[in-house]
Amino acid sequence: MKEHYYTIGEVAKLSNLSVQTLRYYDQIDLFKPAYIDTFTNYRYYKGNQLFYLDIIKSLKYIGVTLDDIKKALRLTSEELLDFLAQQELRINEKISRLNEAKNTLLKTKKQLQEQIDIPVFGEIYVQIEEAMPVLQVTTTELTPTSSTSTYYATLIKIIEKEGSVLNSRYGCIYPLEPYKDVNDIIYDAIFTPLLTERTFSQLSPNIQQTIIPGGKYVCIAFIYDPDTYFSFYEKLRNHVLAQEELFESQVYELYMPATLTMEQEKKFIVELKIRQKQETQNSSEKVVAHSYNSQPELPN
Numbered sequence: 428m429k430e431h432y433y434t435i436g437e438v439a440k441l442s443n444l445s446v447q448t449l450r451y452y453d454q455i456d457l458f459k460p461a462y463i464d465t466f467t468n469y470r471y472y473k474g475n476q477l478f479y480l481d482i483i484k485s486l487k488y489i490g491v492t493l494d495d496i497k498k499a500l501r502l503t504s505e506e507l508l509d510f511l512a513q514q515e516l517r518i519n520e521k522i523s524r525l526n527e528a529k530n531t532l533l534k535t536k537k538q539l540q541e542q543i544d545i546p547v548f549g550e551i552y553v554q555i556e557e558a559m560p561v562l563q564v565t566t567t568e569l570t571p572t573s574s575t576s577t578y579y580a581t582l583i584k585i586i587e588k589e590g591s592v593l594n595s596r597y598g599c600i601y602p603l604e605p606y607k608d609v610n611d612i613i614y615d616a617i618f619t620p621l622l623t624e625r626t627f628s629q630l631s632p633n634i635q636q637t638i639i640p641g642g643k644y645v646c647i648a649f650i651y652d653p654d655t656y657f658s659f660y661e662k663l664r665n666h667v668l669a670q671e672e673l674f675e676s677q678v679y680e681l682y683m684p685a686t687l688t689m690e691q692e693k694k695f696i697v698e699l700k701i702r703q704k705q706e707t708q709n710s711s712e713k714v715v716a717h718s719y720n721s722q723p724e725l726p727n
Contacts, residue, residue: 432471558641563618598681609657644700673704
């Protein structure tokens, strides 16, 4: 029985590939015709060759390079099975990275929305917050008027080394106490929120991966100014002292850029927050966080 041959045009239609692609596969020795007519220079293919073209298309679809496909076509069935198992692992890693990127995007959107939803600058407000994973470094000498760049840079290096995603926010923790002025406030730790769920290994003793607990927080937000910082702290502390509920003895301070545009002068929003104790939350009515549709006008 005479064997049937297909022209390059017929193979292009059967495989849903272009003639140019088939010619290129011939040039790189990936998929060559059964023979070439020396008089017309036309390419002809056998029917059983289409099976290998299906393999090429399948491997290319999952992201295998053409060079690796050439190697795969020379493998035994057992070797090809092992090769495909390796490709499955690679795809699963890609899926994991894409899911991480998606979760990072969602968390970033949530952070921006929370910033937009700050009800009034310089006034007390209440909000319910989810637990926030953070990477933090302990400190002993910094105040709200000090530069935190060195400590923040340490956290950045750790996050970058792990291949994780950086956050545009950072924060500090200090005790809730009756200070005399802003320079009496000494930070216990500096932290940055984590956008991924990765676990950081081999951290030095003064650095830890931890969680700022969720719950009901009493907050105040303002544009950072070392001359007015203490007045806002005092306003928040006095409000807490006047409440019947019990509050924890830590102040969480969060810095976030007021704008991401390079044209405007860089300003930072500071949000101070104090968490209501859990036993008080369980016995009180559910508090609904403030929700606003438009961004408040930033003070000059």
